[in-house]
Amino acid sequence: MTMQSTPETPKGAWKITFLLFLFMLVNFADKIVVGLAGVPIMTEMKLEPEQFGLLGSSFFFLFSIAAIVVGFIVNSVPTRWVLLVLALVWALAQFPMVGSIGFTTLLICRIILGAGEGPAASVAAHAIFKWFPDEKRTLPIAILSQGSAFGVILAVPALNWVIVNYNWHYAFGALGAVGLMWVVAWMILGQEGPLVQTAASAADERRIPYAQLLTSRTFVGCVVATFGAYWALSLGLTWFTPFIVKGLGFSQQQAGFISILPWVFGAVTVILTGWISQLMLARGFTTRGARGVLGAAPLVVGGCILATLPHVAPGGWMIALLVVGSGLCGSIYVVCAPMIGEFTPISQRGAVISIYGALYTLAGVLAPTVMGSVIQRAGDTLAGYMTGFTINAVILVVSGLLGLALLWPNTERVRLTGTTQPVDALKGAVSPT
Template sequence: MRDTGPTTASGMRAWAVTAMLVALMVINFADKAVLGLAATPIRKEFGLTAGEYGAIASAFYLLFSLSAVIVGFVSNRVSATWIMAALAVLWSLTALPVLLAASVPALYASRIALGAAEGPTAPMAVHAVQKWFPERSRSVPTALINMGGALGLAIAAPTLVYFIGNHGWRSAFAVLAVAGLVWVVLWAFIGREGPLDTYDAGLHGAVGRDARAEPHVSYRRLFLNGTWLGTLTAGIGAYWALALSVAWLPTYLEDSLGYTAAEAGRLVVVPNVAGAAVLLTVPWITGRWMRSGATGRIARGVTGGLLVIAAGACMFALPFAGGGVAVLLMTLSFGLPIAVFPLNYLIGAQVVPVRRRGSVMATSTALVTLAGVVAPAVTGRIIDAAPSATAGFELAFTLCAGLLIVGGLIGLLTVNPEREARSFGLTS
């Protein structure tokens, strides 16, 4: 997959920074996944119902969105390099309550603090890497950042299941804390701020005097336009599916489909490997498509909307399938919609001035991830109220499917980055 990028000495630094941020996203999503992978022993040890466990899983998102917004606005004045280091240190320390005094309150405290530390990570990582790559070549690095999340789940699942099964569920939390601190040490030597700090520089790859000053665009206009609202609704549907899979997919495989914990740990890798492939190939294909003359509306808006709608259709069918067909539908249901995340970040880069990009991307991420506050807890309550776990999952998947289809349809109809860029005076 050939994609032109920085060609000077800064090129090696650009890709080194990208590799580090991908590694950070791997750890980030492994931290998200560990509670779901350890759900069965945690519920048994503390006697938790499905609803009580779902509430703990949802607690991760209580400060996630607020933290993302605050740090996003801080990034208008503080370098993304320093922000990434601080976030990684903070979330590594959040394992301490669980390791020192494991209890239900400690789990709540740990997950809430972890969510606060991880909330800004994805938009800040994208913001950081997009300062190294101009528009013509940022599709792949942006996709790689998002692919790190899917890889985190794919790599973490068998690894963490091994530690949970052989050394107890607390050991998985300790491993992730150490991994985060090791990353911080390496980042101190590798992390640097990118040179493309204006919209025109990012558009054409020019730096310094060749880049014209950015026009002033109010936050009201940046947040109240069809493109931003379309990416928001499509993203909410996709994130509901992501939060559902992280918190409940292992339990669904065990309780409804009859797999063992080890088999479930291996099977949850499948949609995440598929998701990683989708995260990389879809932005790359759409980037090539746009360099051949396609608009962002078609290449990114319509493509993202159709993928989210297709995932919703598969989700509707999932509860009625079994065996290999169920695994295939599960893979498509949870693997397809996450392609909308890098596409939304790329659309944001098309329509937002650089000096406000961090805050706008972080706010968008904050609103999208509010679905993570609701999805695990609502799913737990649905399962508790249903006559059986299987019936509960059927209702939960139907709800998720509806959100995917509606969100994807709205995104498909409203996203038009070229229109917004012209109206903001960013392009002619």
């Protein structure tokens, strides 16, 4: 039976949203553990800042490649099974660190983990799109994004307690166990969304050349803007806790509490962005304002805030500026996947969203290594951190301004599909199974 142009949200959609929220929670807890245990790892393995920066970047070596490959896979394979395999890879990649290992083993395990986690956000978003019609997607995507923030907020105190009272090796083992728990829960409760293409609608759907999709202003604008935001995020994952300990002189125990502050602020930012965006769309605002401007403008503001870091005294004010400046960047993650989904044919959506994710996460390869090199070459540790954060500020401002310029026209729906309606809001585009 063909659905109407504005389908109702299927039963069970919010249960799946919660499970995928937990999926992203585990995902980001896995990401943060190296940064959280950064000082003990550097001390035990006698690592220089450049080596630790390489360790942070290694997570992203296969991240983008895996995201693209899996993105094409989910065009035809149910996301339920793909998500299950990804989570299983994450869990198994953690257990080698429980024992005594060398730097090379740790590096290889982080590369494998990155390959498993590279497709995660894009595949989860694609799965969400199978449960919510376009005009109702922004809020569930915001909730999905908050899995990252809560993964840090909840995991950091627990993992830091393990690190302080036992050692960093057991923190990795705990994450592996939690990952396996999610796998079991998903096997029991996970389902594929009913808002999928039928064979008839797939045959009728006009495919758009990938070259046109990937060079559209909206796609390029989303990649550019999110690249800057991800630069800030990957610095936070790898270097925030070492900065608190080595740059500002706090203890590892104190740093465990301080390290959750950017994520708390970021969580509020993302939820507010999702709620405001959905409210604006419901009241007739265009996508360019309700998604494009709302997502990209905070990057410029955040960059300007980070630029003031070298001009304040080390301590509380510096932490506050870093928390607010980096926390504002989360707004862009909420809006871009829905914007791209507005004009991308359903049969191509998984691949396009994954390619978007693969491109902006290249910032994760560069940012930790650049920061490590800057710190190692600086005459003073704190001065090195300030230079690294200033570079981040410039990248944020530039990416935010370019994002605003590219996202403002937002003509892709009409140019590529010939209609002002989102692709899967069209009659016959989606059907319950």
